[in-house]
Amino acid sequence: MGTKERRKREIEEMRLEIIEAAVQLFLTDGYENVSMRKIAQQIDYSATAIYKYFANKEEILIHLLKHGYAIFLTCLKEGVADCKSRNPGERLKASLYAYIDFGLKHPEYYRLIFVENLHQLQKVMTEEDDRVRGFVLLTEMVMAAMNEGVLKKHDAHMAAQSLWASLHGITSLLITFPDFHWHEKEGFIDFQVNSMIKGLT
Amino acid sequence: MGTKERRKREIEEMRLEIIEAAVQLFLTDGYENVSMRKIAQQIDYSATAIYKYFANKEEILIHLLKHGYAIFLTCLKEGVADCKSRNPGERLKASLYAYIDFGLKHPEYYRLIFVENLHQLQKVMTEEDDRVRGFVLLTEMVMAAMNEGVLKKHDAHMAAQSLWASLHGITSLLITFPDFHWHEKEGFIDFQVNSMIKGLT
DNA sequence: AATATTAGTTAACAGTGTTAACTGCATTGA
């Protein structure tokens, strides 16, 4: 009888309930203030009950990261999709803006994924379809732009890594140091994106 | 009689002893593994004794940051000083390389200063001579390069911020994600620095 | 010499992640 199947579903439901509570707490209180006891309290269980569903706190973190990374990919793809132009240079530019926008719109997730737990990224992505991973997406756009003559022909992987570095730089600095006397934000971002493209031309 | 003076010196000595122990522990064990009790143990005092000399752990952190930032400035200035050329473009380039080198040579300090506690930077620098602050240094080199016609004339502050962003990007990514399939390091850094300069040309 | 100051101590609080031992209920096998 399907009692085993049902049990499996119940476990999955409980896991979901736990990570939902974790996500909610994380978004309101910030990750460093999310404790096992607080998660448990949120769903009316004892803290140790969680350990029947997750080996430890890190496993919950991984799910948080997955959640954020999914939002990240959506933002990236939407950013490119919203770009009317068929010009691969314009489309590349759109993806660069989309990356920064994700960071500014979801600073907690950006910090969690790209600043505090970058070393976990492999673990977060392993189950994803390769074609959908952020860096692959960027590399493809760079290749297209090179083939079209919009960018000078370099090693596309290195060029994409260079772009990522510059994107990560401006995004993480704007997020983690908002009180610095930055130039007016929009103008600064435009300047950075244009410089990045020009640097590869 | 100088008993007050002596006492003052004793206090300063004790503070020094504490932050020296903190620095040592930090460099061997990493900051997140440095606790008040471990610092105290290192200098044969009880943990609570430290609170007679520092208000809390954050005050010790600030001193750690100051220590690291002094090393950072030294590296930056040495990097420029070692540059034989008088060409402001070359000298700017030397400072960019020096920034990245500092990060790679002192990853723990780079993380502590520029990743985990960037918002404290103001506090770390307030007492320093303005002319010696890292960002001012960079801005001056950018201005010189612009005046010499090596870089196109933009807003020098924004250009310097853009350079900083790109530098921070590659440095922090290399440090916090060493296992990523980066292009061969030296070549990647060269590529990034050249792209950055070209982007401002 | 009596008093006040204070460096350094221990005990304690409130919190953290996590493990061990236990309870009571639900499913299983005879």
Next chain:
DNA sequence: TCAATGCAGTTAACACTGTTAACTAATATT
């Protein structure tokens, strides 16, 4: 149907964390 097993969820506890309060003992001031 009844005993046996498995296991979800509990409480208690451990070894930590930063930090405060109360105390001791030695020093400095009057």
